[in-house]
Amino acid sequence: xxxxxxxxxxxxxxxxxxxxxxxxxxxxxxxxxxxxxxxxxxxxxxxxxxxxxxxxxxxxxxxxxxxxxxxxxxxxxxxxxxxxxxxxxxxxxxxxxxxxxxxxxxxxxxxxxxxxxxxxxxxxxxxxxxxxxxxxxxxxxxxxxxxxxxxxxxxxxxxxxxxxxxxxxxxxxxxxxxxxxxxxxxxxxxxxxxxxxxxxxxxxxxxxxxxxxxxxxxxxxxxxxxxxxxxxxxxxxxxxxxxxxxxxxxxxxxxxxxxxxxxxxxxxxxxxxxxxxxxxxxxxxxxxxxxxxxxxxxxxxxxxxxxxxxxxxxxxxxxxxxxxxxxxxxxxxxxxxxxxxxxxxxxxxxxxxxxxxxxxxxxxxxxxxxxxxxxxxxxxxxxxxxxxxxxxxxxxxxxxxxxxxxxxxxxxxxxxxxxxxxxxxxxxxxxxxxxxxxxxxxxxxxxx
Amino acid sequence: xxxxxxxxxxxxxxxxxxxxxxxxxxxxxxxxxxxxxxxxxxxxxxxxxxxxxxxxxxxxxxxxxxxxxxxxxxxxxxxxxxxxxxxxxxxxxxxxxxxxxxxxxxxxxxxxxxxxxxxxxxxxxxxxxxxxxxxxxxxxxxxxxxxxxxxxxxxxxxxxxxxxxxxxxxxxxxxxxxxxxxxxxxxxxxxxxxxxxxxxxxxxxxxxxxxxxxxxxxxxxxxxxxxxxxxxxxxxxxxxxxxxxxxxxxxxxxxxxxxxxxxxxxxx
Numbered sequence: 283x284x285x286x287x288x289x290x291x292x293x294x295x296x297x298x299x300x301x302x303x304x305x306x307x308x309x310x311x312x313x314x315x316x317x318x319x320x321x322x323x324x325x326x327x328x329x330x331x332x333x334x335x336x337x338x339x340x341x342x343x344x345x346x347x348x349x350x351x352x353x354x355x356x357x358x359x360x361x362x363x364x365x366x367x368x369x370x371x372x373x374x375x376x377x378x379x380x381x382x383x384x385x386x387x388x389x390x391x392x393x394x395x396x397x398x399x400x401x402x403x404x405x406x407x408x409x410x411x412x413x414x415x416x417x418x419x420x421x422x423x424x425x426x427x428x429x430x431x432x433x434x435x436x437x438x439x440x441x442x443x444x445x446x447x448x449x450x451x452x453x454x455x456x457x458x459x460x461x462x463x464x465x466x467x468x469x470x471x472x473x474x475x476x477x478x479x480x481x482x483x484x485x486x487x488x489x490x491x492x493x494x495x496x497x498x499x500x501x502x503x504x505x506x507x508x509x510x511x512x513x514x515x516x517x518x519x520x521x522x523x524x525x526x527x528x529x530x531x532x533x534x535x536x537x538x539x540x541x542x543x544x545x546x547x548x549x550x551x552x553x554x555x556x557x558x559x560x561x562x563x564x565x566x567x568x569x570x571x572x573x574x575x576x577x578x579x580x581x582x583x584x585x586x587x588x589x590x591x592x593x594x595x596x597x598x599x600x601x602x603x604x605x606x607x608x609x610x611x612x613x614x615x616x617x618x619x620x621x622x623x624x625x626x627x628x629x630x631x632x633x634x635x636x637x638x639x640x641x642x643x644x645x646x647x648x649x650x651x652x653x654x655x656x657x658x659x660x661x662x663x664x665x666x667x668x669x670x671x672x673x674x675x676x677x678x679x680x681x682x683x684x685x686x687x688x689x690x691x692x693x694x695x696x697x698x699x700x701x702x703x704x705x706x707x708x709x710x711x712x713x714x715x716x717x718x719x720x721x722x723x724x725x726x727x728x729x730x
Numbered sequence: 731x732x733x734x735x736x737x738x739x740x741x742x743x744x745x746x747x748x749x750x751x752x753x754x755x756x757x758x759x760x761x762x763x764x765x766x767x768x769x770x771x772x773x774x775x776x777x778x779x780x781x782x783x784x785x786x787x788x789x790x791x792x793x794x795x796x797x798x799x800x801x802x803x804x805x806x807x808x809x810x811x812x813x814x815x816x817x818x819x820x821x822x823x824x825x826x827x828x829x830x831x832x833x834x835x836x837x838x839x840x841x842x843x844x845x846x847x848x849x850x851x852x853x854x855x856x857x858x859x860x861x862x863x864x865x866x867x868x869x870x871x872x873x874x875x876x877x878x879x880x881x882x883x884x885x886x887x888x889x890x891x892x893x894x895x896x897x898x899x900x901x902x903x904x905x906x907x908x909x910x911x912x913x914x915x916x917x918x919x920x921x922x923x924x925x926x927x928x929x930x931x932x933x934x935x936x937x938x939x940x941x942x943x944x945x946x947x948x949x950x951x952x953x954x955x956x957x958x959x960x961x962x963x964x965x966x967x968x969x970x971x972x973x974x975x976x977x978x979x980x981x982x983x984x985x986x987x988x989x990x991x992x993x994x995x996x997x998x
Contacts, residue, residue: 330834390761459853466844470830476797476823477848477900524880526835 298549307549310435313443314541314560317495317502320450321511322519322537323457324491326530329516331468331488335398336380338509341496342402343379344372345409345505348430349416363426365442365501372430373497379405380489406505433504435548435556442501449498453491457530460487465526503557514564515540521568521575540564592637597664598624599634600643603653604661613652620651670705747811750775750904750935751796756805758788758795764803765791767959773937778930778949780940780966783956784979789939790826792956793906797823809904819848822902824893824910832882838892839877842868845899867895872921887918894922905929907938911945923949946970 297303301311328337351371352362360367379401386397413427429437457464466474467484475481492512499508519532544560576582602623606615621631635651638644643657653661746752751773758766766788773779781789794800796807798814809817822845842864843856850860868874871891876884881892890910897905910926911919926936930951937954940946946953946966953970955961955978962974 332831462847462850462854462856463852465836465840466847469834469836469841470825470844472794472799472825472829473823473844473896474847475799476818476821477845478818479848520835524835524882525837526840529835 294550295546298546303549306436307545309440309443310438310556311542311545311549313438313446314435314502314545314556315538316443316447316450316541317499317511318515318537318539318541318560318564319534320446320453320495320537321499322515322533322535323450323530324453324488324495325512325514325537326516326519326526326533327457327464327468327488328492328512329520330526331485333488333492334509334513335395336383336489337492337496337512339383339398339402339405340376340380340493341500341505341508342409343382343405344376344497344500345406345430346412347371347373347375347378347409348427348500349409349412350375352416352427353412365445368427368430369497369500372500373493375405376493376496377489429504430500431504431506432555433500433502433507433557435502435545435560438502446498446502449494453495454534456487456491460484464488503560507557507561510561510564511537514561514568518564518568518571521571521578524577536564536567540567595626595630595634596638599631599638600653600657600661601665601668603644603651604658604665607653614647614650615652616650618649667702670702670709673709674705746772748775749773749808750810751937752808752811753796754806754808756792756795756807757803758791758800759803765958766795766956769805769960771954771960771963773935773954774952775935776930776933777935777951778926779935779937779952779954780946780950781937781954781956782940782943782946782978783961787957787978789956790908792954793908793937793939797821797906820903822897822900822905824897824905824907826908826912827886827890827893832884832889834882835880837878837880838868838873838884838888838895839864841881841892842877842895842899845896848900864895864899867898868892870898871895871925885915887914890914891918891921894925898925903934905934905936907936909939909941911938912941943975 294303298307298311301308325334325337328334348368348371351367354371355362355364355367362368382405383394383397383401386392386400387394392400416427463474463479463484464487466477467479467481471481474484495512496505496508499511503511515537516529516533518536519529522532523529540560540563543563544556544558547559547563548554548556571579573580574582599620602620603615606619606623607613617631617635618628620635621628624631635644635646638657639646639651643654643660644651645654749772751771753769753771756766756769757764765786769792781792783789791800795802796814807814809821814821839861843861845867846856846860846863850856865874865877868877871894873888873891873895876888876892881889884892890913894907894910897907910922914922926938926949929936938950940950947970950966952964953966954963955969955974957978957980961978962969
């Protein structure tokens, strides 16, 4: 693959990153960063309120409004290309599109997703037709209009940046003021309404903010990609946190990063359209987060599952060593015998004993293994828990499964000291403590 | 559709102000098909009231219509003699658990604190006092240890307890609960029933949609037997009879009868 521009020098990149690549580049970078913040904040609630696709419908439905506003303004003799005319037009027709979705859904015959798809495509089609009508009637003048479809970030002016920054500030202030109610209404609409929260008004406010962000995003990223500004940052943020406030802050941060990266990239590689690069950068952040986020990321999940499996294998091996040694009377157990007892392969058994010997729980010698004092203490604890649990299941089988539905094998890892104490008490009351239970006092020294 | 017409033969045209809930000629329809017909009833203060009936009998509909969550075609509901708006603060609600998205990024404490939001008012943050109150409610339902857990990490029974804690945080005098015991484990059921009894002993009124006929007599004082209309209502001992059950559940219960349902051994 060849890049659309010659490889830039590192100096160019540094200049762009530090906003020293000329006036236009600086304006664009500030504008897209502010836009990212606005989108990240408003998008968080659009996402939580399950309104993500609504933003897309709104953006597409704004095109007939842009064309219509242009036609009316030129008919009245004003300049049709002024943003003060076009953006209100976009907002009005976008909102009409959303209302149309509501009406279609309300008939009960069209599902919301289908209604959105219908309105989105039909209004967009109408917009394209209107644009071509304009093109035929007033030659050349409409050139600016089609930029709303894909956006034209490079054409951003200082005023545009101020408008975007104001929009971001308004979004942040409004959401900050009604954060409590907005959260409540988004989480549990019925309950909020019963408590006297005006959920209709809250919804309208959120919709107004979505309109605001979408409209200011039209020029920068275009109506096709406007939805990305609202949706990708909060989706990314959600991967990193379970807290709403943190999600809001991270979403704003990821939005800003996406806007900034996109603008810098298009300043360095001059033919790359900034709008698309912003969306790609945000998508890249999302991909990284999907892999790397600690709780919801793929790597984190795989790591936790591997650790659990390893922990179980280790505990089983320790218990098997203890039981075999207990049975045969001597401390040394052959790896082969151990593997058979565990019902595992000799290879995995060799591996686990090697790990245990490295951590000081097991001593190995010529195909045999024995527990070290430290390993024995831990093995006693594990064996004890296991037998207590087994006995509990046997004794209280009619009650236990509804309370704790884990098998004895799983449970021996999960049992905390309070549960173990409870098990002991329950079994002692029934006179059903298992025989040959490893001694409690020897356990004290384990310290594990 | 049907305009609300006053019924000339109504013996109680005035709503009784001592009655926490007084429902008058309430009819609710979805898409013109009535699901609740002409409901007339008074709920008495300080009682644990069960709403029972087969699927589609309109149990949840009754509660949701009382709370104004769905429009009623005719009739009205008064709380202590006044419309819902006037008494909102005194009314708590526990919706069905599956009505919300449990993946929502809030903690158990956040959800319990929502019960206080209406009291806190606009533009104010949740103060320490309100958080402490929410914590106390979590403690009452045995969920204090899970206060900071994200709600998706809770079991179904624990989620139900959090919902109950939110309702307790409202400090209401009247509670509507939509199947608070549905799908919870035995320990949670015991805990919730204890809390309900405690509320009743404190003079509160609790109206629960309930599905387990076997526990009605043990848990509740009064029962509303519903099947698109009120079949019977009153004290459990008087009203919860095999005859009324048959009327409420139609053909379905005869099968249960044959299967040796516990109804034959009432009073156990």
